[in-house]
Amino acid sequence: MCEKRASSSSYDRIELGMEELRRGPWTVEEDTLLIHYIACHGEGRWNLLARSSGLRRTGKSCRLRWLNYLKPDIKRGNLSPEEQLLIIELHAKWGNRWSRIARHLPGRTDNEIKNYWRTRVQKQARQLKIDADSTTFRDAVRCYLMPRLLERTGSSSSQAAPSSLDAVTISAATTAAADQARQASPRDISDASMRYYEPPGPEIRSPSTSPCSTVLPRLPATTMAESDVAVTFNPFSSGYSVDVSAYDLDTWDIASLSASLPSYAVSEYTVCNNNCSRNIGDRLWSMDELHDMLRKLPE
DNA sequence: AAGTGATCCAACCGCCGAGAA
DNA sequence: CTTCTCGGCGGTTGGATCACT
Numbered sequence: 146m147c148e149k150r151a152s153s154s155s156y157d158r159i160e161l162g163m164e165e166l167r168r169g170p171w172t173v174e175e176d177t178l179l180i181h182y183i184a185c186h187g188e189g190r191w192n193l194l195a196r197s198s199g200l201r202r203t204g205k206s207c208r209l210r211w212l213n214y215l216k217p218d219i220k221r222g223n224l225s226p227e228e229q230l231l232i233i234e235l236h237a238k239w240g241n242r243w244s245r246i247a248r249h250l251p252g253r254t255d256n257e258i259k260n261y262w263r264t265r266v267q268k269q270a271r272q273l274k275i276d277a278d279s280t281t282f283r284d285a286v287r288c289y290l291m292p293r294l295l296e297r298t299g300s301s302s303s304q305a306a307p308s309s310l311d312a313v314t315i316s317a318a319t320t321a322a323a324d325q326a327r328q329a330s331p332r333d334i335s336d337a338s339m340r341y342y343e344p345p346g347p348e349i350r351s352p353s354t355s356p357c358s359t360v361l362p363r364l365p366a367t368t369m370a371e372s373d374v375a376v377t378f379n380p381f382s383s384g385y386s387v388d389v390s391a392y393d394l395d396t397w398d399i400a401s402l403s404a405s406l407p408s409y410a411v412s413e414y415t416v417c418n419n420n421c422s423r424n425i426g427d428r429l430w431s432m433d434e435l436h437d438m439l440r441k442l443p444e
Numbered sequence: 445a446a447g448t449g450a451t452c453c454a455a456c457c458g459c460c461g462a463g464a465a
Numbered sequence: 466c467t468t469c470t471c472g473g474c475g476g477t478t479g480g481a482t483c484a485c486t
Contacts, residue, residue: 170454170480192471208472209455244474259475260453268451 167201171210175200179207180215213254220252224261232258233266237283 167175182198188211191204200207213219224232228250235246241262243255250258266286270277275285 168456189472203456204471205457205473206455213454241475255474256454263476264452 166203168206171214175202176210176215179211183211183215213256218252219254224253224257228253229261232261233286236262236266237286 178198178200179194182194182200186194191208193204194200195202195204195207198207202210231250232246235249239245241259243259243262247253247255247258267277270279270282275282
Protein backbone atom coordinates (compact mmCIF):
# COMPACT_ATOMS: atom_id res chain seq x y z
CA MET A 146 0.00 0.00 0.00
CA CYS A 147 0.94 3.56 -0.24
CA GLU A 148 1.29 3.79 3.52
CA LYS A 149 3.90 1.11 3.32
CA ARG A 150 6.33 3.41 1.65
CA ALA A 151 5.13 6.68 3.04
CA SER A 152 7.98 6.87 5.50
CA SER A 153 10.56 5.93 2.91
CA SER A 154 13.62 8.09 2.74
CA SER A 155 13.18 8.14 -1.01
CA TYR A 156 10.12 10.25 -0.55
CA ASP A 157 11.25 13.49 -2.00
CA ARG A 158 10.23 16.47 -3.99
CA ILE A 159 11.34 18.01 -7.20
CA GLU A 160 11.13 21.48 -8.55
CA LEU A 161 9.57 21.91 -11.94
CA GLY A 162 9.21 25.50 -13.00
CA MET A 163 7.22 27.47 -10.47
CA GLU A 164 5.40 24.44 -9.20
CA GLU A 165 6.72 22.04 -6.65
CA LEU A 166 5.83 18.50 -7.61
CA ARG A 167 5.75 15.53 -5.32
CA ARG A 168 7.36 12.23 -6.14
CA GLY A 169 7.62 8.89 -4.45
CA PRO A 170 4.93 6.86 -2.77
CA TRP A 171 1.39 8.12 -2.71
CA THR A 172 -0.29 9.02 0.53
CA VAL A 173 -3.81 8.06 1.54
CA GLU A 174 -4.84 11.70 1.14
CA GLU A 175 -3.54 11.83 -2.39
CA ASP A 176 -5.27 8.59 -3.28
CA THR A 177 -8.53 9.88 -1.88
CA LEU A 178 -8.19 13.11 -3.78
CA LEU A 179 -7.52 11.30 -7.04
CA ILE A 180 -10.39 8.88 -6.56
CA HIS A 181 -12.83 11.67 -5.80
CA TYR A 182 -11.68 13.74 -8.71
CA ILE A 183 -12.07 10.88 -11.17
CA ALA A 184 -15.45 10.01 -9.69
CA CYS A 185 -16.59 13.54 -10.48
CA HIS A 186 -14.83 14.21 -13.76
CA GLY A 187 -13.91 10.82 -15.17
CA GLU A 188 -10.62 9.51 -16.46
CA GLY A 189 -8.41 11.12 -19.04
CA ARG A 190 -6.99 14.63 -19.46
CA TRP A 191 -4.37 13.64 -16.95
CA ASN A 192 -2.38 16.83 -17.01
CA LEU A 193 -5.51 18.87 -16.52
CA LEU A 194 -6.51 16.50 -13.74
CA ALA A 195 -3.13 16.93 -12.10
CA ARG A 196 -3.40 20.71 -12.25
CA SER A 197 -6.98 21.15 -11.16
CA SER A 198 -7.34 18.37 -8.63
CA GLY A 199 -4.93 19.94 -6.21
CA LEU A 200 -2.55 17.04 -6.47
CA ARG A 201 1.04 18.10 -6.74
CA ARG A 202 1.79 15.31 -9.12
CA THR A 203 2.46 15.00 -12.81
CA GLY A 204 -0.35 13.86 -15.04
CA LYS A 205 1.65 10.78 -15.80
CA SER A 206 1.99 9.94 -12.17
CA CYS A 207 -1.74 10.35 -11.62
CA ARG A 208 -2.53 8.17 -14.58
CA LEU A 209 -0.15 5.47 -13.44
CA ARG A 210 -1.46 5.51 -9.89
CA TRP A 211 -5.02 5.20 -11.11
CA LEU A 212 -4.46 2.53 -13.72
CA ASN A 213 -2.11 0.36 -11.70
CA TYR A 214 -3.53 0.71 -8.26
CA LEU A 215 -6.68 2.69 -7.63
CA LYS A 216 -8.98 1.63 -10.44
CA PRO A 217 -11.87 -0.31 -8.88
CA ASP A 218 -11.58 -3.41 -11.06
CA ILE A 219 -7.92 -4.01 -10.31
CA LYS A 220 -7.42 -7.58 -9.19
CA ARG A 221 -4.90 -8.14 -6.46
CA GLY A 222 -3.09 -11.19 -5.21
CA ASN A 223 -1.25 -14.05 -6.84
CA LEU A 224 -1.77 -14.84 -10.46
CA SER A 225 -3.89 -17.92 -10.95
CA PRO A 226 -2.55 -20.86 -12.96
CA GLU A 227 -4.93 -19.86 -15.75
CA GLU A 228 -3.46 -16.39 -15.80
CA GLN A 229 0.10 -17.64 -15.74
CA LEU A 230 -0.66 -20.00 -18.56
CA LEU A 231 -2.17 -17.24 -20.61
CA ILE A 232 0.72 -14.91 -19.95
CA ILE A 233 3.23 -17.49 -21.07
CA GLU A 234 1.36 -18.25 -24.25
CA LEU A 235 0.66 -14.66 -25.12
CA HIS A 236 4.23 -13.67 -24.41
CA ALA A 237 5.41 -16.42 -26.72
CA LYS A 238 3.19 -14.92 -29.36
CA TRP A 239 3.65 -11.22 -28.81
CA GLY A 240 6.82 -10.79 -26.81
CA ASN A 241 7.05 -7.90 -24.36
CA ARG A 242 3.77 -6.34 -25.41
CA TRP A 243 2.67 -6.09 -21.83
CA SER A 244 -0.29 -3.83 -22.30
CA ARG A 245 -1.61 -6.01 -25.09
CA ILE A 246 -1.20 -9.10 -22.94
CA ALA A 247 -2.83 -7.33 -20.03
CA ARG A 248 -5.93 -6.63 -22.10
CA HIS A 249 -6.63 -10.35 -22.04
CA LEU A 250 -6.33 -10.62 -18.28
CA PRO A 251 -9.12 -8.55 -16.80
CA GLY A 252 -8.09 -6.79 -13.64
CA ARG A 253 -4.40 -7.31 -14.22
CA THR A 254 -2.15 -4.46 -15.21
CA ASP A 255 0.68 -4.45 -17.69
CA ASN A 256 2.97 -3.51 -14.83
CA GLU A 257 1.95 -6.54 -12.84
CA ILE A 258 2.39 -8.88 -15.76
CA LYS A 259 5.73 -7.33 -16.58
CA ASN A 260 6.86 -7.79 -13.01
CA TYR A 261 5.69 -11.38 -13.02
CA TRP A 262 7.61 -12.11 -16.17
CA ARG A 263 10.79 -10.40 -15.10
CA THR A 264 10.93 -11.63 -11.54
CA ARG A 265 9.68 -15.17 -11.95
CA VAL A 266 9.91 -16.39 -15.50
CA GLN A 267 13.14 -14.67 -16.45
CA LYS A 268 14.68 -15.73 -13.19
CA GLN A 269 14.24 -19.34 -14.21
CA ALA A 270 15.79 -18.65 -17.58
CA ARG A 271 18.75 -16.94 -15.96
CA GLN A 272 19.34 -19.85 -13.66
CA LEU A 273 19.22 -22.19 -16.61
CA LYS A 274 21.65 -19.89 -18.40
CA ILE A 275 19.42 -19.66 -21.42
CA ASP A 276 17.65 -16.80 -23.06
CA ALA A 277 14.06 -16.44 -21.91
CA ASP A 278 13.12 -15.63 -25.49
CA SER A 279 14.84 -18.67 -26.92
CA THR A 280 12.97 -21.60 -28.35
CA THR A 281 14.82 -23.85 -25.93
CA PHE A 282 13.35 -22.07 -22.97
CA ARG A 283 9.97 -21.93 -24.61
CA ASP A 284 10.11 -25.67 -25.16
CA ALA A 285 11.00 -26.17 -21.53
CA VAL A 286 8.05 -24.06 -20.53
CA ARG A 287 5.73 -25.96 -22.84
CA CYS A 288 6.97 -29.37 -21.84
CA TYR A 289 7.34 -28.80 -18.18
CA LEU A 290 5.51 -25.83 -16.81
CA MET A 291 2.41 -25.81 -18.93
CA PRO A 292 1.29 -29.35 -18.12
CA ARG A 293 1.49 -28.45 -14.48
CA LEU A 294 -0.33 -25.23 -14.96
CA LEU A 295 -2.98 -27.08 -16.89
CA GLU A 296 -3.25 -29.57 -14.10
CA ARG A 297 -3.65 -26.84 -11.57
CA THR A 298 -5.93 -24.90 -13.81
CA GLY A 299 -8.12 -27.91 -14.18
CA SER A 300 -8.32 -28.51 -10.50
CA SER A 301 -9.08 -24.89 -9.79
CA SER A 302 -11.73 -24.61 -12.44
CA SER A 303 -13.35 -27.96 -11.90
CA GLN A 304 -16.09 -26.52 -9.79
CA ALA A 305 -16.72 -23.64 -12.11
CA ALA A 306 -16.83 -25.55 -15.37
CA PRO A 307 -20.49 -25.95 -16.29
CA SER A 308 -21.28 -29.54 -17.09
CA SER A 309 -23.89 -28.45 -19.58
CA LEU A 310 -21.31 -27.06 -21.93
CA ASP A 311 -20.79 -28.85 -25.18
CA ALA A 312 -17.72 -30.96 -25.25
CA VAL A 313 -14.97 -30.83 -27.78
CA THR A 314 -12.29 -33.38 -28.10
CA ILE A 315 -8.83 -32.13 -27.48
CA SER A 316 -6.48 -34.21 -29.51
CA ALA A 317 -3.34 -35.39 -27.89
CA ALA A 318 -0.52 -36.96 -29.78
CA THR A 319 -1.75 -40.10 -31.38
CA THR A 320 -0.19 -43.42 -30.63
CA ALA A 321 1.18 -43.45 -34.14
CA ALA A 322 2.77 -40.09 -33.72
CA ALA A 323 4.22 -41.22 -30.45
CA ASP A 324 5.69 -44.26 -32.09
CA GLN A 325 7.14 -42.13 -34.83
CA ALA A 326 8.73 -39.83 -32.36
CA ARG A 327 10.03 -42.70 -30.32
CA GLN A 328 11.76 -44.08 -33.37
CA ALA A 329 13.12 -40.72 -34.33
CA SER A 330 14.74 -39.88 -31.01
CA PRO A 331 14.40 -42.62 -28.45
CA ARG A 332 16.59 -40.82 -25.93
CA ASP A 333 14.02 -38.09 -25.66
CA ILE A 334 11.49 -40.44 -24.27
CA SER A 335 11.90 -41.71 -20.79
CA ASP A 336 9.74 -42.67 -17.91
CA ALA A 337 11.04 -39.74 -15.98
CA SER A 338 9.96 -37.23 -18.60
CA MET A 339 6.77 -38.99 -19.57
CA ARG A 340 5.34 -38.63 -16.15
CA TYR A 341 5.04 -34.93 -16.66
CA TYR A 342 3.00 -35.50 -19.76
CA GLU A 343 0.75 -38.12 -18.29
CA PRO A 344 -2.75 -37.05 -19.17
CA PRO A 345 -5.13 -36.72 -16.28
CA GLY A 346 -6.97 -39.65 -14.80
CA PRO A 347 -9.11 -42.06 -16.80
CA GLU A 348 -12.35 -40.51 -15.63
CA ILE A 349 -11.90 -37.56 -17.95
CA ARG A 350 -10.58 -39.39 -20.94
CA SER A 351 -12.79 -39.88 -23.91
CA PRO A 352 -13.27 -43.58 -24.50
CA SER A 353 -13.93 -43.07 -28.16
CA THR A 354 -10.69 -41.37 -28.98
CA SER A 355 -7.03 -42.09 -28.66
CA PRO A 356 -5.70 -43.01 -25.23
CA CYS A 357 -4.26 -39.54 -24.79
CA SER A 358 -7.36 -37.63 -25.72
CA THR A 359 -9.24 -35.65 -23.17
CA VAL A 360 -12.52 -33.86 -23.31
CA LEU A 361 -12.78 -30.16 -22.83
CA PRO A 362 -15.88 -28.05 -22.66
CA ARG A 363 -16.53 -25.85 -25.67
CA LEU A 364 -15.82 -22.22 -25.16
CA PRO A 365 -18.78 -19.92 -25.07
CA ALA A 366 -19.76 -18.91 -28.56
CA THR A 367 -19.66 -15.28 -27.61
CA THR A 368 -15.99 -15.34 -26.79
CA MET A 369 -14.68 -17.87 -29.22
CA ALA A 370 -15.00 -18.43 -32.90
CA GLU A 371 -15.74 -21.75 -34.53
CA SER A 372 -12.39 -23.15 -33.61
CA ASP A 373 -12.48 -26.52 -31.99
CA VAL A 374 -9.02 -27.58 -31.08
CA ALA A 375 -7.51 -24.96 -28.86
CA VAL A 376 -5.43 -27.09 -26.57
CA THR A 377 -3.11 -29.66 -28.00
CA PHE A 378 -0.84 -32.12 -26.40
CA ASN A 379 2.21 -33.57 -28.02
CA PRO A 380 4.74 -34.96 -25.61
CA PHE A 381 7.16 -35.76 -28.36
CA SER A 382 7.48 -32.36 -29.89
CA SER A 383 6.36 -29.38 -27.92
CA GLY A 384 4.32 -30.80 -25.07
CA TYR A 385 1.09 -29.19 -24.02
CA SER A 386 0.14 -26.08 -25.83
CA VAL A 387 -2.75 -23.71 -25.77
CA ASP A 388 -2.98 -22.75 -29.38
CA VAL A 389 -3.85 -19.11 -29.01
CA SER A 390 -3.73 -18.64 -32.75
CA ALA A 391 -6.94 -20.62 -32.85
CA TYR A 392 -8.74 -17.81 -31.09
CA ASP A 393 -9.61 -14.34 -32.00
CA LEU A 394 -7.30 -12.86 -29.42
CA ASP A 395 -8.86 -9.49 -29.48
CA THR A 396 -12.01 -10.89 -27.98
CA TRP A 397 -10.53 -13.68 -25.97
CA ASP A 398 -9.69 -13.44 -22.31
CA ILE A 399 -8.92 -15.45 -19.24
CA ALA A 400 -12.56 -16.21 -18.63
CA SER A 401 -12.67 -18.05 -21.92
CA LEU A 402 -9.62 -20.08 -21.05
CA SER A 403 -10.89 -20.89 -17.62
CA ALA A 404 -14.19 -22.07 -19.01
CA SER A 405 -12.47 -24.23 -21.59
CA LEU A 406 -10.24 -26.21 -19.33
CA PRO A 407 -10.94 -29.76 -18.28
CA SER A 408 -12.02 -30.91 -14.88
CA TYR A 409 -8.74 -32.48 -14.12
CA ALA A 410 -8.18 -34.18 -10.88
CA VAL A 411 -5.02 -32.96 -9.27
CA SER A 412 -2.51 -35.63 -10.10
CA GLU A 413 0.08 -37.09 -7.86
CA TYR A 414 2.67 -35.04 -9.68
CA THR A 415 1.34 -31.74 -8.60
CA VAL A 416 4.04 -30.04 -6.65
CA CYS A 417 1.73 -27.58 -5.00
CA ASN A 418 2.15 -27.26 -1.32
CA ASN A 419 -0.82 -25.47 0.14
CA ASN A 420 1.30 -24.14 2.93
CA CYS A 421 3.31 -22.19 0.44
CA SER A 422 1.08 -19.24 -0.23
CA ARG A 423 3.48 -16.48 -1.10
CA ASN A 424 4.54 -17.27 -4.59
CA ILE A 425 2.57 -19.55 -6.81
CA GLY A 426 5.25 -19.35 -9.44
CA ASP A 427 7.76 -20.94 -7.16
CA ARG A 428 5.37 -23.76 -6.46
CA LEU A 429 5.19 -24.58 -10.11
CA TRP A 430 8.86 -24.43 -10.91
CA SER A 431 11.43 -26.85 -9.74
CA MET A 432 14.88 -26.13 -11.04
CA ASP A 433 16.17 -29.65 -10.66
CA GLU A 434 13.30 -31.09 -12.61
CA LEU A 435 13.45 -28.34 -15.18
CA HIS A 436 17.15 -28.94 -15.70
CA ASP A 437 16.35 -32.59 -16.10
CA MET A 438 13.66 -31.71 -18.59
CA LEU A 439 15.99 -29.56 -20.62
CA ARG A 440 18.50 -32.36 -20.92
CA LYS A 441 15.81 -34.46 -22.50
CA LEU A 442 14.74 -31.89 -25.02
CA PRO A 443 15.79 -32.47 -28.62
CA GLU A 444 18.66 -30.30 -29.72
C1' DA B 445 17.74 -12.78 17.49
C1' DA B 446 20.52 -10.72 14.07
C1' DG B 447 22.57 -10.38 9.67
C1' DT B 448 22.35 -10.99 4.81
C1' DG B 449 20.86 -12.00 0.33
C1' DA B 450 16.77 -12.69 -2.56
C1' DT B 451 12.44 -11.29 -4.06
C1' DC B 452 8.53 -8.39 -4.92
C1' DC B 453 6.34 -4.54 -6.83
C1' DA B 454 5.11 0.50 -6.84
C1' DA B 455 6.81 4.22 -9.02
C1' DC B 456 9.71 6.61 -12.10
C1' DC B 457 12.09 7.45 -16.59
C1' DG B 458 12.67 7.99 -21.41
C1' DC B 459 10.93 7.20 -25.78
C1' DC B 460 7.41 7.18 -29.25
C1' DG B 461 3.18 8.10 -31.88
C1' DA B 462 -1.09 10.68 -32.46
C1' DG B 463 -3.36 14.73 -32.79
C1' DA B 464 -3.89 19.65 -32.31
C1' DA B 465 -2.20 24.29 -33.09
C1' DC C 466 5.31 21.01 -42.67
C1' DT C 467 6.84 21.93 -38.01
C1' DT C 468 6.30 22.20 -33.21
C1' DC C 469 4.15 21.14 -29.04
C1' DT C 470 1.36 18.54 -25.81
C1' DC C 471 -0.42 14.48 -24.16
C1' DG C 472 -1.13 9.70 -23.38
C1' DG C 473 0.68 5.18 -23.67
C1' DC C 474 4.25 1.84 -23.44
C1' DG C 475 8.32 -0.88 -22.04
C1' DG C 476 12.46 -0.73 -19.20
C1' DT C 477 14.53 0.23 -14.83
C1' DT C 478 15.08 1.43 -10.00
C1' DG C 479 15.11 1.03 -5.14
C1' DG C 480 12.75 0.40 -0.65
C1' DA C 481 10.12 -3.02 1.91
C1' DT C 482 9.58 -7.55 2.99
C1' DC C 483 10.65 -12.32 3.13
C1' DA C 484 13.58 -16.40 3.60
C1' DC C 485 17.52 -18.41 4.94
C1' DT C 486 21.63 -19.07 7.79
